[in-house]
Amino acid sequence: MTATDSSPAPNFIRNIIAEDLKANKNEGRVHTRFPPEPNGYLHIGHAKSICLNFGLAQEFGGVCNLRFDDTDPSKEEVKYVESIKEDVRWLGFDWQDREFYASDYFEQLHEYAVQLIKDGKAYVCDLSANEIREYRGTLTEPGKNSPYRDRSVEENLNLFERMRAGEFKDGSRVLRAKIDMASPNLNMRDPVIYRILHAEHHRTGNTWCIYPMYDFTHGQSDSIEGITHSICTLEFEDHRPLYDWFLDALKIFHPQQIEFARLNLSYTVMSKRMLLQLIEEGYIPGWDDPRMPTISGLRRRGYTPESIRNFCERIGVAKRDSMVDIALLEHSVREDLNKRAPRVMAVLRPIRLVIDNYPENKMEELEAVNNPEDPGMGTRKIPFSRVLYIEQDDFREVPPKKFFRLAPGREVRLRYAYFIKCVGVVRDEQTGEVVELHCTYDPKTRGGDAPDGRKVRATLHWVSAAHSLKAEVRLYDHLFLKANPTDEKDGADFKTYLNPDSLETLTSCRVEPTLKDAAPGSRYQFERLGYFCVDTVDSSNEKLVFNRTVTLRDTWAKIQKVEKEAMEVHKGVIKG
RNA sequence: UGGGGUGUCGUCAAGUGGUAAGACACGGGCCUUUGGAGCCCGUAUUCGGAGGUUCGAAUCCUCCCACCCCAGCCA
Numbered sequence: 001m002t003a004t005d006s007s008p009a010p011n012f013i014r015n016i017i018a019e020d021l022k023a024n025k026n027e028g029r030v031h032t033r034f035p036p037e038p039n040g041y042l043h044i045g046h047a048k049s050i051c052l053n054f055g056l057a058q059e060f061g062g063v064c065n066l067r068f069d070d071t072d073p074s075k076e077e078v079k080y081v082e083s084i085k086e087d088v089r090w091l092g093f094d095w096q097d098r099e100f101y102a103s104d105y106f107e108q109l110h111e112y113a114v115q116l117i118k119d120g121k122a123y124v125c126d127l128s129a130n131e132i133r134e135y136r137g138t139l140t141e142p143g144k145n146s147p148y149r150d151r152s153v154e155e156n157l158n159l160f161e162r163m164r165a166g167e168f169k170d171g172s173r174v175l176r177a178k179i180d181m182a183s184p185n186l187n188m189r190d191p192v193i194y195r196i197l198h199a200e201h202h203r204t205g206n207t208w209c210i211y212p213m214y215d216f217t218h219g220q221s222d223s224i225e226g227i228t229h230s231i232c233t234l235e236f237e238d239h240r241p242l243y244d245w246f247l248d249a250l251k252i253f254h255p256q257q258i259e260f261a262r263l264n265l266s267y268t269v270m271s272k273r274m275l276l277q278l279i280e281e282g283y284i285p286g287w288d289d290p291r292m293p294t295i296s297g298l299r300r301r302g303y304t305p306e307s308i309r310n311f312c313e314r315i316g317v318a319k320r321d322s323m324v325d326i327a328l329l330e331h332s333v334r335e336d337l338n339k340r341a342p343r344v345m346a347v348l349r350p351i352r353l354v355i356d357n358y359p360e361n362k363m364e365e366l367e368a369v370n371n372p373e374d375p376g377m378g379t380r381k382i383p384f385s386r387v388l389y390i391e392q393d394d395f396r397e398v399p400p401k402k403f404f405r406l407a408p409g410r411e412v413r414l415r416y417a418y419f420i421k422c423v424g425v426v427r428d429e430q431t432g433e434v435v436e437l438h439c440t441y442d443p444k445t446r447g448g449d450a451p452d453g454r455k456v457r458a459t460l461h462w463v464s465a466a467h468s469l470k471a472e473v474r475l476y477d478h479l480f481l482k483a484n485p486t487d488e489k490d491g492a493d494f495k496t497y498l499n500p501d502s503l504e505t506l507t508s509c510r511v512e513p514t515l516k517d518a519a520p521g522s523r524y525q526f527e528r529l530g531y532f533c534v535d536t537v538d539s540s541n542e543k544l545v546f547n548r549t550v551t552l553r554d555t556w557a558k559i560q561k562v563e564k565e566a567m568e569v570h571k572g573v574i575k576g
Numbered sequence: 577u578g579g580g581g582u583g584u585c586g587u588c589a590a591g592u593g594g595u596a597a598g599a600c601a602c603g604g605g606c607c608u609u610u611g612g613a614g615c616c617c618g619u620a621u622u623c624g625g626a627g628g629u630u631c632g633a634a635u636c637c638u639c640c641c642a643c644c645c646c647a648g649c650c651a
Contacts, residue, residue: 009589009590009597009598009599010590010591011589011590035651036651037650037651039650039651069651071650071651072650072651074650075650075651128649129648129649132649133647133648136647137578137647138578138647139577139578139579139646139647140577140578140579141578142578143647170649171649173649174649183579184578184579184580185578185579185580185646186578186579186646186647187646189647192648192649194649195649196649197649211649213648213649213650213651214650214651215651217651218651234581234582234644234645235644235645235646235651236645236651237580237581237645237646238579238580238581238645238646239646240580241580259581261582261644266587314588314589314598314599314600315588315589315599316588316589316590316599317589318582318588318589319581319582320581320582320583320588320589320643320644321581321582321643321644321645322587322588322589323587323588324587324588324600325586325587325588325600325601327587327600327601328587328588328599328600328601330600331599331600331601332600334612334613338612338613339613343610343612369609372608372609372610372612372613373613373614402611404611405611413609414609415609415610416609417609447609448609449609456609457611458611459608459609459610459611460610461610525610525612527610527612528610528611528612529610529612530612552610552611552612552613553611553612553613554611554612555611555612556611557611558611559611
């Protein structure tokens, strides 16, 4: 397991475990488990659970199992187990040899069921699904006993064996726990514990045609594995009495179930169902699309495992429903990448800039710092010549106030190069738009400082036209326009709030030549722009493709945004 | 109108009877060859509300209010 990245803040689960340890409960053991169902890809919400379970075990000298909760063969697939293992490993956690499957326990679980029947605590019920629902009652009315509730132990044993033997059709019978049809907790109204499903299981094949339900599987699996603290999300709080009931009825080791609030993140959705829907309906190409809140999406986007772990530590663990600001996630990557990403110059929307007084065929190599946060990362040489590209945004013919980049007559610095002054522009004859800038440079400012001590307000990034490499850059933004897209109080479907500009692909970008052999997945800071990584799927030596992980904090953009909004309010524009 | 939960700054979140941590966001300043980073400062007289107990309450008691979850042979 990887070391935690920051000192742990107190939370109620940590407190419970600390107290259990103090009381020498479970002989001082701490054993947790992460129990995904292999029916989809892991997302950042699962990361919270992974960090919690593996983190707590590590912190208290215990261990954490990886256990696949694979009791519904109709939805589960091996490709999901593979992706889940890859993601947990990538996040930095190691389950060593403790890779388990609920399906490993099918035989034992079946024996437990038989034991319940023998104890008169379970029965085979022939009611249809609809009838079971009707008999269950409602939130305010008690249910009614099934007419099959009082079958003899012998008959139940016989019927249950024949269910297992495949004598009956799907849905024709179930095994139920005999608890209390009048319980105010619906989960206790004789819950189904085994159903008939003639389906092939990804691990057990056709060995079984009856499969245990979650409630009958989870606690017993925890018990078999000797789990001490079974941490799950809030919606299982109502199931805890049932979790306890089975363990008590079976008289086996009794782990403690503890519930916490699942993660909600602003401007995205966190439900496997909705994520799958975005893919199936073609809004997003796949689970690993960099806009997805999935672990694989974040990985492809350029997030580091460290940043995700730090994020999970920072958000805390509690029982109240909450919505974490995605800005905190973004802060976490910036913080990590600031320290480790090499800096590089890239021009996303190039405009040609000619330095009139610079010799035609001259090229000089200028020294640039790889990471000002870490001198150990050294320096590199970057080519400079007469014709450059700079960012279109870095020039304004009529500079607004507070804009202190390049403008006619104004002097700025080219990073690690020279001071330049804009002396003219070239326009497109048709459109009148500025297509080329002409500047002069001051040879005495080589490296970026003026010997006479004069200052300049702005430093621009640039690239030598002849030496730069072409690249495609994908600019990603929030998936949704609304902080909580699933808030359907106004009646709209969550997809209504999809951000049409969540992806902008720029195909005529120019990057400095040192990026020539950039490895897929490697991360850089494009100076003044943000953090980018080489796409692991589409980038190649012939065609470099970068994904924007996150922008740098941008106070200029903030000023523009505030002024734009003020303008809209002034004009009386109604904001949506 | 059954049961289970939860309400502390814009967003997370500590706090468990002794006088409201921290983070993000936000605002201001310093510094700066990234309008980045870093540094400094500011930001809840108040803890869903109302009563009560107490020398003292976010913490204890009472009532009320709001929100979330549960009627799959899903997990």
